[in-house]
Amino acid sequence: MSIYNYPEYYDIAFGYRDLDLECDFIEKQIAVHSRSDNFSLLDIACGTGSHLIEMGKRGFDVSGFDISPKMIEYAKKKAEQNGIDAYLWVDNMVSFSVERTFGCAINLLTGFNYLLRNEDVEEHLKRVARVLDTGGLYIIEMNHPRExxxxxxxxxxxxxxxxxxxxxxxxxxxxxxxxxxxxxxxxxxxxxxxxxxxxxxxxxxxxxxRIYLYQEILHYIDCSGSFELVNSFGSFRFDKPLDNSKDSWRMILVLRKK
Ligand SMILES: C[S@@+](CC[C@H](N)C(=O)[O-])C[C@H]1O[C@@H](n2cnc3c(N)ncnc32)[C@H](O)[C@@H]1O
CATH class of the missing domain: 2.20.25 (N-terminal domain of TfIIb)
Structure with missing residues (x-):
């Protein structure tokens, strides 16, 4: 059993998040760091699609996938109810492909930590690079490395x-x-x-x-040959750098496709 089979209860359980703040963060990172003028967004491991729907309301052309069919079924209904025309499908972040490119990709609420093996991270980054425009961003929210x-x-x-x-x-x-x-x-x-x-x-x-260390991620980024790290944060608040203080409780990385 998994909460990912009960999307309506997932949305209530994780409804404590400040969706506006998180989407403001994404928009700000795009404004500051993106070198792509493609206002499209791919939400990787999108769950019930809350972020992509909000970004759709803000004018982005939005898509997303998740490994859980129930989450995607629910995300499709939610997008429709919100008047958002989103392309949503079931896929695995280690083996996904899609025949188009995006200006930005996001992977929020520690979905990246479900990549358990080295080869999965390498393959995942390769596939994200394939679907991002040059200069496009990949924003990842992970568990804090102090864990x-x-x-x-x-x-x-x-x-x-x-x-x-x-x-x-x-x-x-x-x-x-x-x-x-x-x-x-x-x-x-x-x-x-x-x-x-x-x-x-x-x-x-x-x-x-899997808990990822900062230096470990830098090494994966380097080995990918496709990304550079352009910013890192300890929460979605812009003034919280990634460090060992109490207010820094996530590892949020902003990668740019070379
Ligand atoms: C904690 S939830 C985050 C969902 C969404 N990003 C959010 O912010 O609400 C993690 C999601 O990762 C999905 N997931 C886990 N492993 C995956 C994989 N290998 N490929 C795609 N999605 C995966 C789960 O089904 C779940 O919806």
Missing amino acids: FVTNEPSTTNSWVEIKGDVEVEVDWDNERSSVDLLTHIVTTKPIVKVKDKDREFIINMEEKF
Whole structure:
């Protein structure tokens, strides 16, 4: 079982995010760093499509894919309800392809951390480079690298969100393992409790994700031969650099296609 099979509850659980702030961030990075005048955006591992829909409202030509058919089915409905003409499809970020290019790609809320093996990262970056215009950006939001050392999440790991009659309680880092020293992989067993009017049920998940170090990512970028790092942040607030302070709780990297 996975919350990714319950997109309507996923949207409630992760509804705490400031979508406007995150999309302002994307627009600002494009304005400052992009060398492409193509106002199109590809949302990689797009989930329920919240960001691409908001970027569509801001005038971007938007597309996205996700490995979960349920997430894509829901994202399609949501885009339609919002009057956004988005191209959405089911695909894997390690093997995806699409016959066009984009001015910007995004991969938010730690989707990149689902790339578990070295060869997957290499293949993924190769494929993103193929679908980006020269000078286009790839914006990635990852777990903060300090988690490699602390063996703890850098953010609140359990929370409750309520929308109308629905309450979703999440314990994302239940039974979180230490970072494996050789693979850099962490395992967790997230528990999501849903109360929807008279119906109550529990989604028991098993997750594997990889913690990336900053220098490791720099090396992948270098080896790709296709990207350069143009900025890094510790949150979506523009004044939060990537560092070891408490306010820096994500690793957000802005790559540009050479
Ligand atoms: C934490 S969610 C983030 C979704 C979305 N980016 C957001 O900000 O709400 C991670 C997403 O990654 C997707 N995913 C996991 N592995 C994937 C893969 N190999 N290729 C494409 N999508 C993948 C999951 O189905 C899920 O929708």
